[in-house]
Amino acid sequence: MTSATKLSLGCIADDYTGASDLANTLTRAGLRTVQTIGVPPDDLALPEVDAVVVSLKSRSIEAGLAVTRSRAAEKWLRGRGAQHVLFKICSTFDSTDAGNIGPVMDALRADSADSIVLVTPAFPETGRTVYQGNLFVGAVPLNESPLKDHPLNPMHDSNLVRVLARQSKTRVGLVDLATLSRGADAVRARLKDLAAKEIGAAIIDAVFDRDLETIGQVALDHRVSVGASGIGLGLARALVAAGKAKSNAASAMPETAIGGPAACLAGSCSQATLQQIASAEKVMPVLHLDPDRVVAGKDEAQRALGWAKDRLFDGPVLIASSSTPDQVAALQSRHGRDAAGHAIEQAMADIAEGLVQSGVRRLVVAGGETSGAVVDRLRIPGFLVGAEIAAGVPVLRAVGANNGAMLLALKSGNFGGPQFFSDALALMR
Secondary structure: OOOOOOOOEEEEEOOHHHHHHHHHHHHHOOOOEEEEEOOOOOOOOOOOOOEEEEEOOOOOOOHHHHHHHHHHHHHHHHHOOOOOEEEEOOOOOOOEOOEOHHHHHHHHHHHHOOOOEEEEOOEHHHOEEEEOOEEEEOOEEHHHOHHHHOOOOOOOOOEHHHHHHOOOOOEEEEEOHHHHOOOHHHHHHHHHHHHHOOEEEEEEOEOOHHHHHHHHHHHOOOOEEEEOHHHHHHHHHHHHHOOOOOOOOOOOOOOOOOOOOEEEEEOOOOHHHHHHHHHHOOOOOEEEOOHHHHHHOOHHHHHHHHHHHOOHHHOOEEEEOOOOHHHHHHHHHHHOHHHHHHHHHHHHHHHHHHHHHOOOOEEEEEOHHHHHHHHHHHOOOEEEEEEEEEOOEEEEEEEOOOOOOOEEEEEOOOOOOOOHHHHHHHHOO
């Protein structure tokens, strides 16, 4: 990015797959977008773009550390001219009562001196809607969805006003659908009333795609917003409509082929990913890791690498640490939640590193925590955003990677259809 470049939009994402989802959404809306891994170094060469998504691995870490990293990202984005910064969270509001959505929101609001912050994880296109402050996943409330069994951030309350209030220092209000349906000025009036009552954050309903455009228009009045990729879509469309960014549907990613061996790694335990692994078993070799052996030491990762190296040049392979919710609960009971999760993440990172050393230059990764561990280990500083594989999942071309040209796909657990791994590899040439 040249020193003269002024960003139309700055974004801070709390995990890597969510960042890819947002970068994909912004690109589809016409913004030239780059995703970085962590706060970029000043000497990282980036093309001229409209938006930068700074990816952090901060969703499930200690809240104070998440705040520190998010503040550093905001400072970098403001220094590049970003007037509005979106704190991108998961569309299922993954967060415990200890944070990290509330603490980061509070810090960014204080730093920007915003009177009130709009908050919504809604993205109707992907089945995430908010009504009367309650988050729905498809047709069911959040607390009745599979997210109730999330291994790190189980969600047992669908009322986001309550969820956010339990982890924020500010009072939380609601902008309901009836207000939103009356348009941007009605939303602005409601926010003014809430701010006068010293309410510093407002969950806003959204049920239809058009609701996101109204939300984006109003959010640009403020310095900070919080939400999933849906609000990013609204912000992008509002920026284009206001002439603050030129709609440019062409991807910034070159079309140069990569070729060579390809591999897939699956760490997510979501129902969608488990189904995708089952489908992949019909078309490629799949190895299921033994989770107890993973926790015990490095031998299981080395076994997986030996298995993969014997097969890589015959076609793509898939290595999975994914398990059912009952199996995950049993593993955590035996070894402890944090210890089990860390061991599996590091094993997948070890495997990814070994695969790349063996010549893999096309890598598909399923699972937010797994993706974070893999990209950190590979020391990839950023990505250009390419073609969309599935809703929320683009092809990514590495920028500044030590291992040279690479294509990756980073998938949140619940994203993609049954044939996702085959679909991804078909677009990663």
